[in-house]
Amino acid sequence: MTSNEPSVVVAGGGSAGHVEPALATADAVRRLRPDARITALGTERGLDTRLIPARGYPLELIPPVPLPRKPNVDLAKLPLRVVRSVRRTRAVLREVGADVVVGFGGYVSLPAYLAAASMRLPIVVHEANARAGVANKVGARFARAVCAAVPGSGLAGAEVIGIPLRREITExxxxxxxxxxxxxxxxxxxxxxxxxxxxxxxxxxxxxxxxxxxxxxxxxxxxxxxxxxxxxxxxxxxxxxxxxxxxxxxxxxxxxxxxxxxxxxxxxxxxxxxxxxxxxxxxxxxxxxxxxxxxxxxxxxxxxxxxxxxxxxxxxxxxxxxxxxxxxxxxxxxxxxxxxxGHAGADETLAATVLEAAGASVSGRTRT
CATH class of the missing domain: 3.40.50.2000 (Glycogen Phosphorylase B;)
Incomplete structure (x- = not known):
């Protein structure tokens, strides 16, 4: 990994509750490191194709991996879906030379975590909800750092930082x-x-x-x-x-x-x-x-x-x-x-954590 032009991949597709914190974090990474290359993972479902390009970030589509809440036919198809999605995600991570993956839960986070772990890339997890979902519970097992919006998320060792929000709100x-x-x-x-x-x-x-x-x-x-x-x-x-x-x-x-x-x-x-x-x-x-x-x-x-x-x-x-x-x-x-x-500085707190995991410098320092 290198502190020169860090390549950050954000995985927060699906609902606005996943996309908006991911984009707020991406914005904060760019404020801390204007040279950072940021790639967003998303799917054709939800708001990804509308919200992410509108904010100026390249979007790479991967097959979604919805996690069934109850045993059904979708559960039987899950392993194949995971394999296909992880394969595509690994290709994206190689193409962009990813230094770190930060996930926010949802359809794209599980394959992002599994692909990053298989490539030994640093992972940062952020949980916005009071109770963590399955994807973030899996991601936390491999993560370099785990952050949460509120106490009691169920993710061991999570640092409570709030939810990254866009500057129009925090300011x-x-x-x-x-x-x-x-x-x-x-x-x-x-x-x-x-x-x-x-x-x-x-x-x-x-x-x-x-x-x-x-x-x-x-x-x-x-x-x-x-x-x-x-x-x-x-x-x-x-x-x-x-x-x-x-x-x-x-x-x-x-x-x-x-x-x-x-x-x-x-x-x-x-x-x-x-x-x-x-x-x-x-x-x-x-x-x-x-x-x-x-x-x-x-x-x-x-x-x-x-x-x-x-x-x-x-x-x-x-x-x-x-x-x-x-x-x-x-x-x-x-x-x-x-x-x-409230936690008005959650975006930059998480961005600094992400850059630290990537071994990149912030404000002229190398965070280790």
């Missing part, structure tokens, strides 16, 4: 952008604003509860900026209620808001806490309870509230929101606690 000046952000969405420039979002497709329980809460909220002077999803147009209309199918500018949405009502996916919790936005987190009611665990460190630090999906009603939303915005000292304390619990 967001909410107060400085407040006027511009509110003008952008047509919001009241002075009164409190509730931001509601449930991911790109919205969330039914959040939509229903907010619709029920709008009369009480707007009567209390609270404007509502509601990203309801493209297929969930609300029936309610009211002055001060601003429904949108999707938020193209999340940075401005965060700047416009005083409180957020949202799910508790790993990326959501990381962004909302890093920008210092008090939040009411409503974890998904199904799965392994992972979303509640994602939000727990922020909530325990005083940076938000946790409400079970089954307990979410219009009355609950209006009571919690008006209680927060009606007490400026409490709102400010919650915002400060949220920001303290």
């Amino acid at each position: 967001l000046d909410r107060a400085g952008l407040r006027a511009e952000a509110r003008a952008h969405f047509g919001l009241d420039p002075q009164g409190p604003v509730l931001l509601v979002f449930g991911g790109s497709q919205g969330a039914r329980s959040l939509n229903e509860a907010v619709s029920a809460a709008v009369p009480a909220l707007t009567a209390a002077g609270v404007s509502v900026l509601h990203a309801h999803g493209p297929k969930n147009a609300p029936a309610i209309e009211a002055p001060g209620y601003h429904p949108l199918p999707y938020l193209e500018r999340m940075d401005l949405a965060y700047a416009a808001a005083d409180v957020a009502l949202c799910r508790a996916g790993a990326m959501t919790v990381a962004e909302v806490s890093t920008v210092g936005l008090p939040a009411i987190y409503v974890p998904l009611p199904h799965g392994n309870g992972e979303q509640a665990l994602n939000a727990r460190p922020v909530v325990d630090a005083g940076g938000g509230l946790l409400v079970a999906d089954a307990d979410l009603t219009g009355e609950t939303v209006s009571s919690l929101v008006t209680g927060l915005v009606g007490d400026p000292d409490r709102l400010a304390a919650t915002a400060a606690a949220a920001r303290r619990s």
Whole structure:
């Protein structure tokens, strides 16, 4: 390995929850080492072919290796799929002269880890979720370094660093952008604003509860900026209620808001806490309870509230929101606690770890 023009391969394809941290890390590597050559591994599934080239990184496609959760016909096909994908990944690693592979879980990480291990290349693993998936559990066995977003991921020896986020979020000046952000969405420039979002497709329980809460909220002077999803147009209309199918500018949405009502996916919790936005987190009611665990460190630090999906009603939303915005000292304390619990420097922390694993220098030093 050499410290000259390090070749870094990022494996985080599939969902935005895997792709975005990978790209944020790639951006940070380039800030620390502008000469670094970065290659992204991805698949034709998911968002890879749209998000990765748009950020200016070369994308190498490999066959996806979805891991079945239950015994079925796909499980029987798994060994052959793994072999094919590892073979293709090894070819890519040779072509780009890879010095290190950093993986974020998902379809492409397992073959990336296995290919790198077979070639004795350094591996760095990052786990964004509260509970590690199978791919990262495998990768951690071979890894030079293991990092996680929150404690208790299940990966032994993981360093808790948070989730790498794009600079538009970590450097967001909410107060400085407040006027511009509110003008952008047509919001009241002075009164409190509730931001509601449930991911790109919205969330039914959040939509229903907010619709029920709008009369009480707007009567209390609270404007509502509601990203309801493209297929969930609300029936309610009211002055001060601003429904949108999707938020193209999340940075401005965060700047416009005083409180957020949202799910508790790993990326959501990381962004909302890093920008210092008090939040009411409503974890998904199904799965392994992972979303509640994602939000727990922020909530325990005083940076938000946790409400079970089954307990979410219009009355609950209006009571919690008006209680927060009606007490400026409490709102400010919650915002400060949220920001303290965030990890704004996770991108460069992970990038430095990756370059260290590759034996590359950072700021004129060789990290060993």
